[in-house]
């Protein structure tokens with residue numbers, strides 16, 4: 339069979355476990371040798387040997403309180419009514435070398451941390467004594483050993499204090515210093531070369547040309563490598579060109595212990611990457627793909643001198659996910675640390691589909707509802723890096739499971755070691771006033787904003803997942819805001835709090851080159867719009883206006899929508915609407931005045947809308963919600979908000995305007 343033929347064959351996909359065992363049986367993955375470092379330079383390094391103590395800690399019996407060193411027996415029976423008198427014969431400071439002998443009837447003044455003088459076996463705290471000259475009155479008895487830390491009680495000479503393969507951080511280095519060790523033998527840090535591939539990639543900081551995007555993977559992967567304690571070596575971007583790729587991969591192999599390459603593994607160009615990676619062998623490519631989604635186009639190759647090259651998928655979120663499940667365990671072996679992942683259990687917020695014979699991985703955003711943690715699965719394959727930035731961890735749906743339903747229990751592998759839940763979940767419609775308010779909240783409030791549109795917020799309140807939801811939903815019949823929706827959707831468990839007024843209008847380029855005057859102009863054909871996502875209050879507003887026009891024209895809404903160029907071009911925030919107009923991707927979009935002002939765009943007012951807050955009744959007593967409401971009602975916030983263009987503060991801001999039951 340020809341070499342080319344071999345590559346084209348569709349190879350069997352492996353599960354992550356199968357892939358790792360194939361890696362570990364093909365190459366010896368182990369620590370790379372050792373070096374000696376000073377303890378002040380040992381942060382994050384991994385001990386190459388067990389460490390034993392050569393001394394006792396503390397090295398001598400040590401006073402743990404300021405007071406008087408005595409023979410405990412001399413104080414027996416002492417109390418407020420029957421104090422005992424002793425004679426002070428001297429004084430011991432910390433670091434003292436000469437120590438007086440304490441005999442019966444005698445006491446020595448002693449400082450915290452000072453060595454106990456011979457003869458004494460306890461310290462009476464200074465608070466229970468009264469001294470005049472060398473006469474000491476003691477109002478409380480002590481038992482032998484009281485307020486004394488005996489030699490070796492913390493660490494004993496010869497004791498194993500830290501094991502091989504322990505990561506040195508603040509607590510470990512404390513132990514090393516305590517026993518007088520100033521240098522330690524640690525494993526050499528694995529050098530990990532990082533290559534991004536793609537003609538479309540440009541390094542951040544440079545000008546973006548047409549059709550280009552910034553290189554993300556170089557940086558996400560480098561940080562992921564560094565966070566494990568390995569040393570990233572950034573090789574930069576290579577074009578989709580076989581010679582360039584070959585050259586960079588070979589260079590990377592020469593200067594590193596592991597090579598991570600991303601992109602170039604999906605169809606089309608895959609052949610190129612495969613050829614380069616196969617050439618580094620034998621054995622060359624040993625894994626041709628994973629039975630996971632996302633991450634199927636993951637390849638692993640082994641060079642002639644047994645170095646691993648791992649080809650990660652191009653999509654940044656997929657690349658990081660595969661880093662977690664494949665690269666982490668490999669690096670952990672090279673570092674000798676083991677993978678220390680933290681897993682927690684949560685309930686799924688919404689249904690998540692399996693991947694038909696592949697393992698589905700979803701990044702999830704966690705919401706602490708007060709009665710359990712709920713996981714919101716986020717799409718991982720979309721190529722949106724923002725999804726991952728807001729994710730707390732990920733879940734895996736087994737190959738054989740068709741889907742998991744909302745409410746099903748899932749195990750979440752955390753991206754960080756500590757999951758620090760937010761204590762104020764603001765889920766709903768995007769608003770610039772909130773961006774002003776949130777930074778003004780007191781320090782204990784850890785707010786998490788999830789922009790899912792007004793309807794998404796309404797449901798999140800109804801399900802008890804949101805603490806606060808910003809809404810601006812206009813009722814088609816009455817033109818009234820928000821209250822009709824609370825009733826129609828039966829959000830009985832919540833109150834509606836008066837927020838503020840925002841001016842909605844058409845955002846158009848500066849100078850309004852297409853001379854857009856009203857919603858009717860959006861039907862002109864030469865005007866392309868940018869729309870908001872379904873469920874967004876602003877989308878409802880536009881639809882309401884379009885429905886009015888449709889009924890005037892005597893045609894169906896669906897028919898009218900077909901005339902609106904760009905109706906299906908959707909973005910998720912007001913600022914994204916303004917950005918699309920600013921970048922010339924649309925001629926108009928509906929949004930708030932503040933967003934137009936932010937981008938220096940023109941604004942054609944359509945009217946004022948109420949942006950109010952729905953809050954579950956049982957959250958009104960929650961400290962973070964109280965802080966939110968206090969700030970909403972404060973003069974400080976009113977002043978700040980009225981400075982935003984297109985915002986008006988009503989007198990009853992912060993008051994309950996509707997209550998469910």
Ligand code: AMP
Pocket residue numbers: 534535536538539551552553554555556600601602603604651652653654721
């Ligand atoms: P590929 O496998 O090269 O076809 O890449 C899949 C997708 O990921 C494409 O949309 C690429 O533009 C994107 N991509 C690949 N590498 C990077 C990178 N380093 N940074 C950002 N996006 C990337």
Ligand code: MG
Pocket residue numbers: 535536537578601602603607652
């Ligand atoms: Mg590419």
